[in-house]
Amino acid sequence: MSALSDQLVTFAILAYLVAMISHAVEYALGNARAVPATAAAPARALVGAGVGGAGGTVEVPAAPVETRAGRSAQRALVAGRIAGWVTALAAALHLGALVARGVAAERMPWGNMYEFVLTVTFIGTAAWLAVLWRRPALRRLGLFLxxxxxxxxxxxELKLYVQVTPLMPALQSYWFVIHVSTIVFASGIFLLGVVPAVAYLMRAGWEQGRRSFPYTLARRLPAAAGLERMTFALHAFAFPIFTFAVIAGAIWAEAAWGRAWGWDPKETWAFISWVVYAGYLHARATPSIKRNVATWIAVLGFLTMLMNLFGVNFFFTGLHSYAGVS
Incomplete structure (x- = not known):
């Protein structure tokens, strides 16, 4: 089962890559310029109305000529649909890899950083597919996702992979499922939330007249207002779950180590992330603060999450050193 999980992860990466390429094709073809009206107008043919053309001619409209823009739009639509279905296939392979890993380890597949990243990315993809099902117009965000x-x-796969091992004694508690499941779920939603956040900053700059890179990439993205609302909705949904996860972790720490909070590096950065995301929601609810400023705070929040996931495990040592890569 462990080997099967490894193979499914490889196939999932390849499927995500195919989906990304399909999204890129949709992105490239989605803004084709229409040909001039004179060139696009259907030609008219003269047809003889008798033997050998005697008896005059009759003007008959020729078959309509499909415009270049129309053909590009159709190809973009097909590429986008392929991207959506291949992303769903990648998610199925991704889920299969997690299930096989859990069966091989005889536990929930969250015991080290490799498994944690696999789970967080799956949650992000599953949430994206749910958004895509409800809001197909946002499909072009799939390129970035x-x-x-x-x-x-x-x-x-390249840097975090470890062999399947039993769960460490310190993690053998029912709080493992409660705390880690909620932190994984919230992290996956935050991962998805940063995609429309960055897209909004790019699109808003384009709508304000900025034409330098990377704002030029945003001309094919959905309107900035919709992206900003999506960013807020995802973060407002994930933040209470993240808050519960931090509280559950403190309760577990009290039971396991005799103190609820000890400013361990993992705890410290979780608190920093909580403060930044709380600051984003507060800024978003404050009329005097511009939406792009608030969105930058959301992006900063995700950077602190990355620091908590990767930086703390690689550069610090503490009671939460369960990465399995050191």
Whole structure:
């Protein structure tokens, strides 16, 4: 089962890569310029009305000529639909890899950083598919989402991979499921939330007249207002779950180590992330603060989450050193 899990992760990465390429094709073809009206107008043919053309001619409209823009739009639509279905396939392979890993380890697959990244990225993809099902107009965001998935999963495979091992004694508690499941779920939603946040900052700059890179990439993205609302909705949904996860971790620490909070590096950065995300929601609810300023705070929050996931495990040592890569 462990070997099966490894193979499924590889296939999932390849599927995400195909989906990313399909999204890129949709992105490239989705803004094709229409040909001039004179060139696009259907031609008219003269047809003889008798033997050998005698008896005059009759003007008959020729078959309509499909415009270049129309053909590009159709191809973009097909590429986008392929991207959506391949992303769903990648998510199924991704889920299969997690299930096989859990069966091989005879526990929930969250015991080290490799498994944690696999689970967080799956939650992000599953949440994206739910959003895509409800809001198909946001499909072009899939280009950025699948790019993130390819990078994170490839990094997990190349740098974080460890063999299946039993759960450490310190983690053998029912709080393991309660605390880690909620922190994984919230992290996956935050991972998805940073995609429309960055897209909004790019699109808002484009709508304000900025034409330098990377704002030029945003001309094919949905309207900035919709992206900003999506960013807020995802963060407002994930924040209470993240808050519960931090509280559950403190309760577990009290039971396991005799103190609820000890400013361990993991605890410290979890608190920093909580403060930054709380600051984002407060800024978003304050009319005097511009939406782009608030969105930058959300992006900063995700950077602190990355620091908590990777930086703390690689550069610090503490009671939460369960990465399995040191």
């Amino acid at each position: 699948t790019l993130v998935m390819v990078l994170l999963l490839a990094f997990a």
